[in-house]
Structures are given as structure tokens and as C-alpha cells.
Amino acid sequence: MIDAAKLYAYIEANRERFLDEFAEFVAIPTVAAQKRGVHEGADWLIRRLQKLGAKAQSFDLPNGGSPMIFAEIGEGPRTLMVYNHYDVQPETPLELWESPPFALTFRDGLMIARGVADDKGELLARIQMIEAWLATQGPLPLKIKFVFEGEEEIGSVNLTTWTHEHRHLLDADGVLWEGGGYDEAGRITMAEGCKGIAYFELHCQGASHDLHSSLAPLIVNPAWRLVQALSTMKDAQDRITIDGYMDVVRPMPQTAIDRIDALPFESAKMRQNVGLSTWINDMDDVIALRRFMLEPTLTICGLNSGYTDEGTKTVLPAKAMAKIDCRLVPDLTPELAQRLIREHLDRRGYTDIEMVMLAGEHPAMETQDSAIRQAAIKACKEVLGQDPVMTPWFAGSGPVYPLSVELGIPVVSAGATWHPNARAHSPNENIYVEDYFRTMRFTAALIDHFVQDE
Amino acid sequence: MIDAAKLYAYIEANRERFLDEFAEFVAIPTVAAQKRGVHEGADWLIRRLQKLGAKAQSFDLPNGGSPMIFAEIGEGPRTLMVYNHYDVQPETPLELWESPPFALTFRDGLMIARGVADDKGELLARIQMIEAWLATQGPLPLKIKFVFEGEEEIGSVNLTTWTHEHRHLLDADGVLWEGGGYDEAGRITMAEGCKGIAYFELHCQGASHDLHSSLAPLIVNPAWRLVQALSTMKDAQDRITIDGYMDVVRPMPQTAIDRIDALPFESAKMRQNVGLSTWINDMDDVIALRRFMLEPTLTICGLNSGYTDEGTKTVLPAKAMAKIDCRLVPDLTPELAQRLIREHLDRRGYTDIEMVMLAGEHPAMETQDSAIRQAAIKACKEVLGQDPVMTPWFAGSGPVYPLSVELGIPVVSAGATWHPNARAHSPNENIYVEDYFRTMRFTAALIDHFVQDE
Numbered sequence: 062m063i064d065a066a067k068l069y070a071y072i073e074a075n076r077e078r079f080l081d082e083f084a085e086f087v088a089i090p091t092v093a094a095q096k097r098g099v100h101e102g103a104d105w106l107i108r109r110l111q112k113l114g115a116k117a118q119s120f121d122l123p124n125g126g127s128p129m130i131f132a133e134i135g136e137g138p139r140t141l142m143v144y145n146h147y148d149v150q151p152e153t154p155l156e157l158w159e160s161p162p163f164a165l166t167f168r169d170g171l172m173i174a175r176g177v178a179d180d181k182g183e184l185l186a187r188i189q190m191i192e193a194w195l196a197t198q199g200p201l202p203l204k205i206k207f208v209f210e211g212e213e214e215i216g217s218v219n220l221t222t223w224t225h226e227h228r229h230l231l232d233a234d235g236v237l238w239e240g241g242g243y244d245e246a247g248r249i250t251m252a253e254g255c256k257g258i259a260y261f262e263l264h265c266q267g268a269s270h271d272l273h274s275s276l277a278p279l280i281v282n283p284a285w286r287l288v289q290a291l292s293t294m295k296d297a298q299d300r301i302t303i304d305g306y307m308d309v310v311r312p313m314p315q316t317a318i319d320r321i322d323a324l325p326f327e328s329a330k331m332r333q334n335v336g337l338s339t340w341i342n343d344m345d346d347v348i349a350l351r352r353f354m355l356e357p358t359l360t361i362c363g364l365n366s367g368y369t370d371e372g373t374k375t376v377l378p379a380k381a382m383a384k385i386d387c388r389l390v391p392d393l394t395p396e397l398a399q400r401l402i403r404e405h406l407d408r409r410g411y412t413d414i415e416m417v418m419l420a421g422e423h424p425a426m427e428t429q430d431s432a433i434r435q436a437a438i439k440a441c442k443e444v445l446g447q448d449p450v451m452t453p454w455f456a457g458s459g460p461v462y463p464l465s466v467e468l469g470i471p472v473v474s475a476g477a478t479w480h481p482n483a484r485a486h487s488p489n490e491n492i493y494v495e496d497y498f499r500t501m502r503f504t505a506a507l508i509d510h511f512v513q514d515e
Numbered sequence: 516m517i518d519a520a521k522l523y524a525y526i527e528a529n530r531e532r533f534l535d536e537f538a539e540f541v542a543i544p545t546v547a548a549q550k551r552g553v554h555e556g557a558d559w560l561i562r563r564l565q566k567l568g569a570k571a572q573s574f575d576l577p578n579g580g581s582p583m584i585f586a587e588i589g590e591g592p593r594t595l596m597v598y599n600h601y602d603v604q605p606e607t608p609l610e611l612w613e614s615p616p617f618a619l620t621f622r623d624g625l626m627i628a629r630g631v632a633d634d635k636g637e638l639l640a641r642i643q644m645i646e647a648w649l650a651t652q653g654p655l656p657l658k659i660k661f662v663f664e665g666e667e668e669i670g671s672v673n674l675t676t677w678t679h680e681h682r683h684l685l686d687a688d689g690v691l692w693e694g695g696g697y698d699e700a701g702r703i704t705m706a707e708g709c710k711g712i713a714y715f716e717l718h719c720q721g722a723s724h725d726l727h728s729s730l731a732p733l734i735v736n737p738a739w740r741l742v743q744a745l746s747t748m749k750d751a752q753d754r755i756t757i758d759g760y761m762d763v764v765r766p767m768p769q770t771a772i773d774r775i776d777a778l779p780f781e782s783a784k785m786r787q788n789v790g791l792s793t794w795i796n797d798m799d800d801v802i803a804l805r806r807f808m809l810e811p812t813l814t815i816c817g818l819n820s821g822y823t824d825e826g827t828k829t830v831l832p833a834k835a836m837a838k839i840d841c842r843l844v845p846d847l848t849p850e851l852a853q854r855l856i857r858e859h860l861d862r863r864g865y866t867d868i869e870m871v872m873l874a875g876e877h878p879a880m881e882t883q884d885s886a887i888r889q890a891a892i893k894a895c896k897e898v899l900g901q902d903p904v905m906t907p908w909f910a911g912s913g914p915v916y917p918l919s920v921e922l923g924i925p926v927v928s929a930g931a932t933w934h935p936n937a938r939a940h941s942p943n944e945n946i947y948v949e950d951y952f953r954t955m956r957f958t959a960a961l962i963d964h965f966v967q968d969e
Contacts (some may be wrong), residue, residue, distance in 0.1 A: 093826070094825060094828065095824070095825060095826065151824060153824065214827070214829075215827045216827055260829065267791075268789035270790075270941070272789060274812070274814045275710070275812075276807075277812040277814040278795075278803075278806040278810050279785075279798075280791060280795060281791070282814060284815035284817075284818050285745075285753065285815055287818075288742050288745045288746055289749070289750075289751045291739075292742055292743055292746030295743070297743045297864075331733075335723055335726060335730075335734060336722055336723030337721075337722055340733050340734070341732075341734060341735045344733075349733055353732045353733050360728045360731040361739055361742065361820065362728055362822055362828060362829060362830050362831070362832070363738075363820060363822040363828070363830070364738050364741075364742075364819060364820040364821065364823070364832075364835060365818060365823035366817060366818040367815065367816050367817035367838070368816055368838060369819040369836070370607075371548070371549075372873065373548070373669055373714045373816075373840075373874055374548075374605070374816060374940070375714065375840050375912075376816050376817070376940070377814060377816070378815070378816070378818075384822060384823070384827070386728050386827075386829050388729060410751075419826065420827055455729070456729040458829075484724070486828065486829065486830055487724055487725050487727075
């Protein structure tokens with residue numbers, strides 16, 4: 062058992078230094094989508110891990126991608142893999158930020174900046190906790206393997222290949238994943254997997270350059286063509302109508318459905334947070350929660366064509382583009398989703414519409430009891446004073462499949478930084494200052510239980 | 516009959532001064548969409564007209580719009596209204612300009628700058644020609660009324676109201692419109708009207724802010740909603756399917772169809788210029804030209820939603836927007852088009868999609884023989900050495916309706932500045948230097964014949 066009082070006192074004594082360090086980390090604009098600041102961010106992390114005493118390595122990825130960081134510290138009968146990512150989403154739209162996106166800003170008990178929730182806060186809190194552990198408890202009683210990715214926000218495009226090539230580094234008894242936090246009622250929520258994802262662009266080309274719109278009766282308009290093609294992929298009731306897409310979805314076992322039905326669902330508060338009075342299609346909460354957890358999606362994330370600034374420009378666009386993501390469930394793999402969409406478009410004559418895959422991740426939706434799961438539950442009771450809500454998986458995605466399912470290592474997403482209005486991927490992303498320190502205390506207890514239960 | 520030799524000699528002798536003056540006019544960035552430079556441009560024109568000896572007035576328009584300019588010069592039994600506009604399109608995208616957009620640049624016999632074709636070249640050439648006339652022929656044998664607009668490129672949003680309020684100023688026997696020039700085969704093309712236009716935006720709102728796309732099973736996606744709504748307005752064969760829209764289109768008389776079938780149509784060159792091997796739906800040229808001239812359109816000019824920069828952002832957009840223009844033919848007025856589209860959307864449950872009208876102009880597609888038409892044909896033969904192609908109307912739009920149809924004054928678009936690669940509304944807009952002076956000689960002959968035929 063750790064001496065929690067000494068650990069907490071160290072954290073308290075170093076509070077300001079820890080937050081200064083967090084501000085420094087957040088100030089590096091590690092936007093993977095634009096290859097901005099990612100090498101600087103990786104270098105910063107390597108130095109931080111070395112300062113901790115870890116053996117840290119950086120692995121270059123193809124096409125100037127954000128380096129993978131792998132670090133080891135401690136020795137013991139058990140090994141814990143800790144996954145986080147240091148890249149962040151683009152900060153646009155800039156005009157909606159109330160403070161500069163990469164300047165850590167304190168307001169009303171919050172810390173506000175791009176990446177504080179997703180995922181730099183949890184990442185650095187875990188490192189700083191290990192520093193506190195070493196300073197107050199002595200050497201770690203287990204081996205920790207940090208796997209810090211820099212391309213999570215662009216779909217972990219190189220992670221599967223990297224894990225296959227570095228299989229020898231990745232043995233572990235449990236994976237502590239990113240994420241975890243509070244729901245709308247203040248309950249801690251943990252998950253043991255996630256949906257998969259396929260992210261792609263559709264491109265449609267018309268004339269060689271934008272034309273005067275009086276030519277519309279003569280010349281194909283790629284914006285109309287893209288709209289028509291898209292309209293065959295989903296109906297007005299938001300049902301996916303891609304040929305065969307819903308047919309491959311494996312029915313989930315009743316046990317999974319029962320777990321989902323038993324989950325708390327703060328639907329009224331969730332809707333209030335996003336300014337809507339009803340769910341789509343006026344679904345009731347039971348149906349909504351099942352759909353949220355169990356169904357694949359097909360989401361237009363972006364649409365662009367022609368003139369989009371203020372006022373009128375009578376232009377016939379030369380190009381149109383849509384960005385689309387599919388959240389995937391068993392047995393819908395990224396490869397299968399891609400093939401079904403391509404065939405669906407071809408069958409309807411849209412062979413000219415180009416489909417560019419940008420990212421793909423398999424779903425990881427098989428759960429099991431495990432030591433890491435039990436350690437997380439105990440740590441939650443002990444430090445946060447409550448039984449966690451164990452969500453079978455997140456409706457979001459992440460590279461759980463290559464690091465957990467493929468390697469046969471149980472996983473849990475558990476922490477205390479996320480909260481319902483954290484605005485990840487949005488302007489004014491934020492976490493509570495106190496949750497940053499709560500995450501340290503929780504993670505220390507999790508490790509303590511994970512080692513004791515051996 | 517004018518003494519053409521003396522007139523031409525004066526123009527030749529003042530060639531450099533005329534071009535310097537043109538450079539000065541072009542240098543004023545009269546971008547109506549952004550209310551840039553329009554008051555400066557109007558002041559410059561008033562001074563130029565006063566220097567000519569005209570009685571010139573400027574009329575302020577609502578909301579700081581570009582002033583209307585009205586000027587009179589000359590006396591005689593006939594009155595000619597001359598319509599041009601001094602505003603220009605925005606110069607974006609800047610990076611595609613090979614010289615600064617507002618610096619008149621001479622290259623390969625061309626003059627290059629924003630607005631040289633549309634419509635400052637023709638406007639100033641007409642003024643400078645009157646100077647040459649007065650200097651070499653004595654007083655004008657007719658009254659000329661210059662109507663110079665500064666909001667043509669934003670849909671002449673105030674012109675109809677202004678014409679109604681200043682009806683007493685606007686009597687005339689003919690209107691000499693802007694435009695006119697060469698087709699792909701070097702034939703002079705004139706027109707006697709134009710299609711109308713309705714330009715509007717559709718706005719669809721979902722959640723109060725962009726969300727993580729994992730929430731897609733729960734929350735309405737305005738991009739999908741807009742795509743579904745748009746897809747009900749046109750089918751995959753590019754036919755407009757707005758309830759009642761095509762039903763109100765008046766069948767055109769066979770005489771008009773015959774005139775269109777007889778028009779030369781440089782279809783192969785046109786397609787080559789835009790990089791396409793076929794017209795939409797593989798139409799043959801006869802069908803294509805009829806469709807171009809006779810049918811209304813519904814064109815997506817712009818589409819915007821969510822994340823449109825490079826790479827992936829897994830976002831559920833809060834908003835989606837489309838910019839749409841309708842080219843209108845009899846009896847489809849802007850007001851009727853707006854009402855039909857609104858009702859069509861409402862009938863399908865899209866009452867939440869907001870429709871914002873930005874501009875509307877009635878079609879002006881009734882042609883008749885007239886003195887101004889005959890004068891233009893004679894002047895073309897005499898000065899440019901060819902029979903013009905008389906297009907019944909342009910497939911584009913302009914405020915012909917309030918200044919010609921409503922006032923019962925015949926109109927012709929005739930000049931020699933436009934050519935097929937003039938790139939109006941695009942980077943590197945240009946006209947030929949010699950066409951600038953040809954337009955002066957042509958316009959002098961047109962006035963001469965217009966007066967003689969009285």
C-alpha cells in the first residue's frame with residue numbers, strides 16, 4: 062500500500078510547477094492534421110520522460126508523421142501499458158475561442174486551451190504522478206510502458222503497422238487507456254473498448270475552373286452531383302442506405318444490450334448542453350442510448366464547394382468535397398465499409414466521384430473482467446468515493462484494437478479529467494483544475510491496486 | 516453623318532492620355548460586395564462627367580450602398596440611355612493573379628486588371644468617345660442619359676426602387692446596355708435582354724456548437740439535413756424538381772426557338788476552354804443551346820459545413836449553408852421562385868431551414884425590332900466589318916427589367932470589349948487594347964445611325 066498522505070503532500074507542494082509545465086506542454090500546437098508542432102511536442106515529451114528517469118525512445122513514422130514515443134520505467138512482476146496521445150485537433154473556428162487556443166487560461170476553476178481534455182491533461186498528470194510516486198514511495202513496484210501517440214486525432218494511421226513491427230516491446234498485463242471522466246450527473250464513467258472508424262473524403266470534379274453560373278444548363282455542377290450521391294447514402298430519417306452496410310452489422314448479445322439499458326443516461330442535461338430539445342427523430346431515451354452505443358454511423362464532418370464568403374458570387378463550382386466518418390461496430394471493418402461505399406456509388410453511376418481514405422480503425426467491442434478493470438473500480442471507490450459506471454465501450458473511436466484486442470491485453474479507459482462540457486474538438490476546450498490533480502491521485506491508487514491484486 | 520476621320524484622329528492623338536485615365540479609374544478598388552472604394556469611384560466618375568460637360572448627379576442609396584450616378588449631356592429629338600456599372604467583383608483568389616489586380620498591366624496586346632472587361636473599360640470608352648465627338652463634331656445631336664450603377668455585381672439590390680423613385684428622369688428612345696463583344700470564332704455578338712436571377716442562401720442549424728462526431732446517432736446533423744433537402748430540389752439527371760417551378764415557365768414562341776437554333780454555337784471550343792468533353796447529360800448541341808437560352812436554372816454556387824481544411828476532424832457540424840442562384844425565364848419572377856422554394860421545403864418538413872434572399876432580378880426576354888437595334892447592326896457592319904450575331908438575350912442576368920421592360924424602352928447590349936477569354940469574375944481579367952478603341956469608334960457610329968434613323 063502506498064503512503065497516500067506523503068504522495069498527496071508532494072503533489073500539493075509542486076502544484077504550481079506542475080501547472081506551469083502543463084502550460085508549456087499545451088503551448089506547443091501539436092496539430093497532427095496539419096503536421097504542426099508535432100516534432101517539437103515529441104521532443105518535449107522525450108525530455109520530460111528522461112527527466113522522470115524513464116528509458117524513452119522516439120520512432121519516426123512515414124511521411125513526416127508525428128513520432129511514436131515509447132518509454133519504460135520501473136520493474137516488477139506486473140507490467141502496465143499506459144496509452145495517451147500528445148496530438149490535438151485543429152483549433153478552428155478561431156473566432157469562437159474566448160482566449161488564445163494554445164495559451165492555458167484559468168477561469169472559474171477551469172483550465173481552457175486546445176488539448177487540455179483530449180488528451181494532454183491526462184497524459185501529463187500521469188507522468189507527474191509517477192514523479193510524485195518516485196519522490197515519496199521509492200521505486201515503482203511494476204514496469205510501466207508509456208505508449209504516447211502523435212496521430213490519434215488523424216485516425217492513428219501508422220499505429221497498427223508500428224505495433225506489428227514492435228510487438229516485442231508491447232507485452233503487458235493491462236492497458237490503461239486515455240479518457241474516462243464524469244457524466245452529466247457527476248458519475249465517473251469508465252469504458253473497456255470503443256467503436257471503430259473509417260474517415261474518408263469524396264471528391265467530385267466538374268469543369269477545369271470555376272465558371273460564370275449562367276453556364277449551368279450546359280456544364281455539370283459537382284456540388285449537385287455530390288449532393289445527389291450523398292442523398293443515396295442516408296435517407297431523410299437518418300437511416301444509412303448504403304447497399305449492404307447495415308446487413309453486415311452483427312447482432313449484439315442480449316447481455317451487452319442489458320448492460321446498455323442499465324447505464325445511467327443524463328439525456329436532458331446532454332441535450333441542454335447542446336441546445337436541443339429532442340434527440341434526432343424524437344427517439345425516446347432507451348432507443349437513443351441503444352442507437353448511440355450499438356449502431357454504426359455515417360457522418361458528414363465537412364462540406365465544401367464554390368463560393369462560401371459573404372454576399373453573392375454567381376459561380377458554377379469546379380469542385381465539391383465532403384469529409385465523412387463512419388463509426389464502426391462488429392463486423393463492419395474499415396476495409397469493408399470502404400468497399401461497400403465504393404460499390405454503392407459505382408452501382409449508381411458515380412464512378413467519377415473519388416474516394417480518399419484518410420484513416421481506419423477496427424472496432425474493439427468485446428469486454429471481459431480483468432485485473433486492470435478491478436483495479437480501476439477499486440481506485441475509483443477509494444479516491445473518488447463512488448462506484449464507477451462501467452460502460453462496455455465508448456461510442457467514440459481509438460486505436461484500442463491494435464494495442465489491446467490484437468495483443469490480448471485487457472484494457473480500461475479510466476480517469477477524472479473529462480466532463481460533459483469539456484468541449485473536446487470544439488472551441489474553448491477545458492477541464493477543471495481540481496480534476497487534473499484528482500486524476501493523479503486516482504491513477505496512483507489504480508497502480509497500487511493493480512500491483513496488490515497480482 | 517459624322518466626320519469619322521477627324522474623330523478617329525482625335526482618339527489616336529489622345530490615346531496615351533485616355534489609357535492613363537483608364538489606369539486611374541481601374542486603380543480604384545470599387546468592390547461593392549465589400550463596400551470598398553465605391554464612394555471614391557463614384558466621386559471620380561462625377562468629376563469625369565463634369566469635365567465632359569455633363570450635368571452629373573450622385574444619389575445615395577440605403578445602408579451605405581454604392582451611389583447611383585445619373586448624368587445628362589446633349590440635346591436633340593432622340594434620347595439615348597447608356598447603362599454601365601462602375602463596381603467590380605472581389606479580386607479573390609489573389610494568388611492566381613499574375614499582376615496586381617488593381618494595377619492596369621499591359622501584356623501581349625492585353626490590358627489586365629479587375630474590372631477592365633466588367634465593366635469599366637466599356638464605361639470609360641463611351642465617355643472618352645463623347646469627348647472626342649464634342650471636340651471634332653460639335654454639339655451632340657441627341658440627349659444622352661448616363662445611368663452608372665455601383666451595385667451591379669451584388670445583384671442591383673437598390674436599382675428597382677431607385678428607378679421607381681426617379682421615373683421622371685428616365686424617358687428615352689433606346690437603352691445602350693453594357694456587354695457585347697466577340698464569341699469564340701471572333702463574331703460580334705449582341706443581345707436584347709437577359710435572364711432574371713434569384714440568389715439566396717439556405718441555412719440549417721443543428722446543435723449550438725460543433726460536437727464530437729460520436730454523438731451522430733443522437734443529434735441532428737445539419738449537413739445531412741441540407742443535403743437531403745437539396746436532393747429534393749433537383750434529380751440526378753439535373754432536372755429541377757421544385758414543386759411547380761417548371762410549370763410556371765411560359766413556353767417560348769417558335770420564332771424565339773428558331774432564332775436560337777440559328778445562332779452559331781462554338782460548342783467544341785467552349786468545352787475545350789473548360790476542360791470537358793461533353794455537355795451535361797451528353798446533350799447534343801441543338802438541345803444544349805436551347806436549354807442554355809430557354810431554361811431556368813437552380814445552381815449550387817457554394818456549400819459549406821463543418822471542417823473543410825486538410826486532414827481529418829471528426830466533427831458533427833452545428834451548421835450547414837448553401838448559396839444558390841436561379842436564372843429566371845418568363846414567367847418565373849424572383850418573388851415566385853422564392854415562394855415556390857419555400858413552400859417546397861415546408862411541404863417536406865424542412866421548415867427549420869432558413870432561406871435568406873440576397874438578390875433578385877426579373878427576366879427581360881421579350882425582344883422586338885427597334886431603332887437602337889438597327890443602329891447597332893449598322894454600326895457593326897460599318898466599323899467592325901461584319902454582321903453581328905443577334906442573340907435574343909444573354910443567359911446571364913442584369914437589371915435590364917427595371918430600365919428597359921418596365922419603362923418600355925428597347926435595349927441592346929453592344930460593344931467590342933468582351934472576348935471569350937476575358938476572365939470576368941476571375942483572376943487576370945483582361946481586354947484587348949485595340950478593342951478599347953474599337954468600342955469608341957463603334958459607339959460613335961451607333962449614335963450616328965440612331966440619330967439619322969429618326
